[in-house]
Amino acid sequence: MADELHNATASDLASELAAGRVSSEEVTRAVIARAEAVDERVGAFLHRDAENAVAQARASDLRRRNGETRGPLDGIPVSLKDAIATLDQPMRCASRILENFVSPYDATVTRRLKDAGAVLWGRLNMDEFAMGSSTENSGYRATANPWDLERVPGGSSGGSAAAVAAGETILSLGSDTGGSIRQPAAFCGIVGLKPTYGLVSRYGLAAFASSLDQIGPMARSVEDTAVLLQVIAGHDRYDSTSWNAEVPDYVRALEEEPRRRRIGLPREFFGKGLDGAVRTRVEAVAEAYRENGFEVREVSLPHAAELALPVYYIIATAEASSNLARYDGIRYTRRSEGARDGIDLYFKTRGEFFGAEVKRRIILGTYVLSSGYYDAYYKRAQQVRTVIRREFERVFEEVDLLLTPTTPTPAFPRGDRIEDPLSMYLNDIYTLSVNLAGLPAISVPCGHTETGLPVGAQLIGPSFAEANLLAAAHVYLRDHPHHHERPPLA
């Protein structure tokens, strides 16, 4: 194994564990030590419970000695975004309003990870309630990009991306409502997959925009992404939007060449606002596929490119304004002191403990749903959402995959956009339409800018085509192993 333990892939570690050359306790202690060494600077974690992680690792080692090991994730450290519930662990969604919250149950993905023997390690930082693209909206601390500590790691799953990139965990889960897995994966030089809407249960994920949210894997390789997706995907009766069908074998899909090999480059995703270095890297990915015998051609997605942002922000904020009504100061949140009456308690609590971006989005969502504006904004946005969905359906009759930049620019400096919400929102211009259409998409590292910042390429597939998507991503990284590069962080 070439890498140090904390920088290894889950697949390599699984072989080492199986061969008895390393124990889960050693791996777990390695990521714990790494987090102790670097997290003061990176800030990926909101909560670390080393003792608990080591206890889980020892239980895994014992299972292995007894011949009761549970599969490729048994004994592998996996860290969760702070929006995913783990029984008896704090879950604050990086919000002050949930400062004292401890989960009374496991999310379905958490349950599945426990059943698979994974070592659940810590709680990862995020933008408050997943609203943001830089992890600067956390109510607790900002996370830094391990490749350049003066820059943002992306968001909202910035902690999940930074922890994997910095070697503070082996795998992580994020959630993606408009790009919140793919954009930080691109900024931090790792792989991040947003599954098809309905493939992974949302039970136990704090709701931001229920028709767009999906949990997904973040990892150092496509193999690891496939292994983690395999464990978390599948029908769940606790989520009525969960897809009820058999889950394909994603790991085996990587052993074969992808069957569907027509790639479309949507010309509108390579237009104005795209950074030159990002364009060069993503065009090189297209060239690599061409050399590999893929058919690569230009396609057009005008509405997806031009209108995704307004449609997304209308729908997502509308849903958020409704979903976040539950944080009321009564049942499980903090409560502001000195309220005059019940109504005043809502005002004071929500005013005092929600951060600025959360308040801004709730107000915006309230506006687009309010009497007199509903048809002009919310209903119309849902209609344009249909137009965008159909546009993708049509283009997937011509091609099997779409290749785009994940983000228009590489990671930007901390503090750069936090005062200008619209400029922050524009960061997600290439990822938003995927959530509106419910499609799967993966961001893979495809090299660096001249100043050493990672660049991500996004592959988008038709609904439930994760196996082909992963196989295609795997082909690229097999020949261009950018995912083996690690940040220069001592």
Add this chain to the structure above:
Amino acid sequence: MSQQPDIDIDYLSRLARIGLSSEEKEAFSGQLVKILEYFEQIRAVDVTGVAPTAHAFPLHNVLRDDVPEAPLTREQALRCAPAHRDGQFVVPKVVEDA
């Protein structure tokens, strides 16, 4: 709808049950006007006869058998409450004395 959107921030704050400081009101009003102006682009698309999408793929009447399961215990439900007493949430008085 082509004129500058009209933001009544006090009304929205009341609807959303969020107390806002005067600085927040001023900042948000300005930012929301800019954001809503940006949203105007969606008016350029002809959506006549287009059905709205509420979910990415159609699901109708997802049902399961009505089998009772163990709910959270009272202790679990109250564990994170900001105030509780005698197994119940404590809230400010909402009914005036007679």
